[in-house]
Amino acid sequence: MGNITIKHVRAFVLRGGGADYHDQPDGHWIDDHISTPMSKYPEYRQSRRSFGINVLGTLVVEIEASDGTVGFAVTTGGEPAAYIVEKHLARFLEGARVTDIEKIWDQMYQSTLYYGRKGLVINTISGVDLALWDLLGKIRQEPVHQLLGGAVRDELQFYATGARPDLAQKMGFIGGKMPLHHGPAEGEEGLRKNLEELATMRERVGPDFWLMLDCWMSLDLNYATKLAIGAHEHGLKWIEEALSPDDYWGYAALRNNVPKGMLVTTGEHEATRWGFRMLLEMGCCDIIQPDVGWCGGLTELVKISALADAHNAMVVPHGSSVYSYHFVATRQNSPFAEFLMMAPKADEVVPMFHPQLLGEPVPVNGRMRLSVLDKPGFGVDLNPDCQLHRPYNR
Ligand SMILES: C[C@H](O)[C@H](O)CC(=O)C(=O)O
Numbered sequence: 001m002g003n004i005t006i007k008h009v010r011a012f013v014l015r016g017g018g019a020d021y022h023d024q025p026d027g028h029w030i031d032d033h034i035s036t037p038m039s040k041y042p043e044y045r046q047s048r049r050s051f052g053i054n055v056l057g058t059l060v061v062e063i064e065a066s067d068g069t070v071g072f073a074v075t076t077g078g079e080p081a082a083y084i085v086e087k088h089l090a091r092f093l094e095g096a097r098v099t100d101i102e103k104i105w106d107q108m109y110q111s112t113l114y115y116g117r118k119g120l121v122i123n124t125i126s127g128v129d130l131a132l133w134d135l136l137g138k139i140r141q142e143p144v145h146q147l148l149g150g151a152v153r154d155e156l157q158f159y160a161t162g163a164r165p166d167l168a169q170k171m172g173f174i175g176g177k178m179p180l181h182h183g184p185a186e187g188e189e190g191l192r193k194n195l196e197e198l199a200t201m202r203e204r205v206g207p208d209f210w211l212m213l214d215c216w217m218s219l220d221l222n223y224a225t226k227l228a229i230g231a232h233e234h235g236l237k238w239i240e241e242a243l244s245p246d247d248y249w250g251y252a253a254l255r256n257n258v259p260k261g262m263l264v265t266t267g268e269h270e271a272t273r274w275g276f277r278m279l280l281e282m283g284c285c286d287i288i289q290p291d292v293g294w295c296g297g298l299t300e301l302v303k304i305s306a307l308a309d310a311h312n313a314m315v316v317p318h319g320s321s322v323y324s325y326h327f328v329a330t331r332q333n334s335p336f337a338e339f340l341m342m343a344p345k346a347d348e349v350v351p352m353f354h355p356q357l358l359g360e361p362v363p364v365n366g367r368m369r370l371s372v373l374d375k376p377g378f379g380v381d382l383n384p385d386c387q388l389h390r391p392y393n394r
């Protein structure tokens with residue numbers, strides 16, 4: 001094992017759903033008048049694709065070892081990420097040992113500091129890091145959750161994100177997180193509509209089912225506070241990503257403002273141990289929600305999670321499909337996981353990164369047995385029916 005080295009790194013671009021789960025055709029709930037930071041411009045209010053949410057597409061990183069084993073991972077980042085992998089990051093991998101994951105992460109991060117730190121560059125580093133874990137698992141013939149130190153539970157339980165928590169309840173999920181549809185630019189009428197939607201859903205699901213609101217960075221502190229106070233009587237469990245990810249001070253204030261018992265969550269657009277340190281030390285939230293494909297990958301998430309544990313915060317990764325499942329299985333402070341409902345009407349369970357992965361597991365009755373994850377690496381293959389494009393073949 002110590003002698004197996006990395007022979008070749010390749011980066012591809014893929015379109016149509018998958019890791020870039022916002023890249024969906026017309027009529028999908030995920031692009032139906034959802035409140036965003038761009039909603040103040042009426043022309044960009046109805047559709048997130050109109051302002052370019054799906055402009056990047058999926059990045060596929062493939063890493064081939066000297067023994068012929070291939071590991072891979074998908075994340076968002078598309079062509080610019082493929083450029084960074086091929087032209088910049090590949091040099092830190094090719095020739096290195098397949099076990100050099102920690103050193104490679106540090107070299108990727110330090111060498112891109114002058115143009116990186118967050119966003120696209122860290123998405124790209126995450127994709128490379130996840131492909132390295134997949135490769136190591138495949139070489140050792142072990143699932144990634146075992147490489148991480150082993151599972152702490154035999155079964156994962158899920159809440160569902162989508163437009164229909166009432167249907168998610170029937171499918172066995174423990175809760176439902178709805179997108180917020182109206183932002184501050186739609187005034188008091190929009191706020192009333194948001195609360196009416198929540199009240200209607202509460203009526204449908206009864207008093208005990210978890211209901212949450214995902215605000216996708218779109219509110220200001222005053223609006224978020226009014227929404228939280230109004231939502232309390234409808235039993236809102238948490239208010240998610242209410243403010244800009246840069247507004248640590250706003251989150252700290254919001255956490256003070258929300259009614260007792262309501263949780264504040266955020267972090268899907270935060271990255272690295274340093275970004276999460278800000279959220280945790282400033283008391284911004286109760287649950288952090290790193291996306292495994294965006295926060296720095298698994299190597300970084302292990303550190304973020306330890307930091308969260310010491311702050312008594314839960315870590316419930318955003319989306320992330322198999323990359324989340326293998327991680328959540330191994331952490332005491334990750335008691336449940338998110339499942340993004342990617343069926344256009346949120347009325348059935350389909351694999352989160354459909355159609356890009358073969359063998360991608362899904363929850364059954366809102367649960368997933370650990371045994372489903374007992375395959376080498378992350379336990380999935382690339383779907384050969386998906387058209388890979390390699391824009392920067394060195
Ligand atoms: C539904 C949200 O607007 C977004 O598309 C997904 C998300 O933020 C989440 O799953 O959390």
Ligand SMILES: [Mg+2]
Nearest residue numbers: 214240241268
């Ligand atoms: Mg969210």
